[in-house]
Amino acid sequence: MTLPKTDPVGFPMIWSPEIQAYVHWLPVTKIQFEYFLSDAPDTHFDAEWYDEILRLNPRATPRALNSANYFRALLTGVRPSEAQRFASWCGDEYRLPTETEWTKLYKAAHSQRPASVRALVEKRDDRIREILERLNSSVREVCERLSGTSTRAAQMLLEFGALEWVRRGVPPALWSLHGEPLPEFCGYLGALGKRADPLTVDPERSRLPAAGFRLVCVPEVDVAEQSNLESEAES
Numbered sequence: 001m002t003l004p005k006t007d008p009v010g011f012p013m014i015w016s017p018e019i020q021a022y023v024h025w026l027p028v029t030k031i032q033f034e035y036f037l038s039d040a041p042d043t044h045f046d047a048e049w050y051d052e053i054l055r056l057n058p059r060a061t062p063r064a065l066n067s068a069n070y071f072r073a074l075l076t077g078v079r080p081s082e083a084q085r086f087a088s089w090c091g092d093e094y095r096l097p098t099e100t101e102w103t104k105l106y107k108a109a110h111s112q113r114p115a116s117v118r119a120l121v122e123k124r125d126d127r128i129r130e131i132l133e134r135l136n137s138s139v140r141e142v143c144e145r146l147s148g149t150s151t152r153a154a155q156m157l158l159e160f161g162a163l164e165w166v167r168r169g170v171p172p173a174l175w176s177l178h179g180e181p182l183p184e185f186c187g188y189l190g191a192l193g194k195r196a197d198p199l200t201v202d203p204e205r206s207r208l209p210a211a212g213f214r215l216v217c218v219p220e221v222d223v224a225e226q227s228n229l230e231s232e233a234e235s
Contacts, residue, residue: 004119005217008090009035010128012120013217018104023097024214025120026074026135027162028086030059031127033075036089044082053077056209057185062131067145070138071162071185073131076212079204080165080175083213090215097216099166102178109153114140142182162212165203175203181210 004012005022009032013022037045053075060072080096087094097105117136121129135157142160143150153159162185163177203211 007032007094007215007217010124012124012132013215014120016105016108016216018108019097019101019216020218021101022217022219023105024216026132026157027164027212027214028075028083029073029131030075031062031073031131033086036086040085040089042085044085052207056207062127062134065131065134065138067138067141068184070135071181073135074157074162074212076162076210077207078165078211078213079207080167080213081204083165087215091217093217093219094215095218096213097164097166099168099176099178101216102164102166106153106158106178109156109158110151112152114150114152114155163208163210165211165213177208177211185210 004014004025007013007024011029011032012025014025015021016023037050056077057074058072060069062073065073083096087096117132121132124132136155139154139157139160140150143154151159157179158164159180160182161179162181163179166176166178168174168176
């Protein structure tokens with residue numbers, strides 16, 4: 001894991017050679033979205049809207065997070081268009097991943113051991129550092145309880161996190177959800193969390209309690225330059 005960067009709020013993103021882009025280390029949290037809500041004058045995201053979001057998945061402070069409730073830190077219940085508005089606020093280089101990108105990311109992370117989060121948490125403000133550390137320790141406890149082992153996919157909450165919006169095809173595109181949240185979060189979902197079929201519900205009319213997202217950031221720097229930077233960082 002090399003060259004972490006941050007999103008506009010200060011949360012870490014890592015470079016994924018599998019998809020040639022940066023990707024959020026974790027699904028987007030309520031803290032990140034609250035910065036957007038306070039900065040972006042958008043009447044769609046009023047107090048009534050956020051009350052509905054919190055009804056589906058109540059908020060918890062970083063200090064209160066543990067292995068039984070850590071999913072409360074994640075922003076869920078959002079629709080794809082709402083996630084896209086957050087991506088636009090982050091910048092032109094940010095977008096939701098495609099299904100192919102998410103699958104490549106998951107397969108690579110599932111084959112890797114958990115990483116040290118030291119580089120991800122250093123130089124963060126206290127609240128961000130605390131939420132990163134508590135989510136990391138909480139999911140480690142969950143993995144020990146369920147299987148006795150952990151992978152980087154679980155550490156990144158690609159597993160045991162939220163269902164994540166991914167795009168299928170090019171616009172106008174269908175949307176699909178990937179991931180496998182804990183049953184304690186939203187009940188047992190069976191194949192839903194890993195299926196490759198498009199949703200049978202209209203994602204812009206339905207509000208699914210476990211539906212969250214993470215973003216990818218495709219930098220303007222070309223791939224050759226990125227490879228050179230990684231080689232220098234590892235030498």
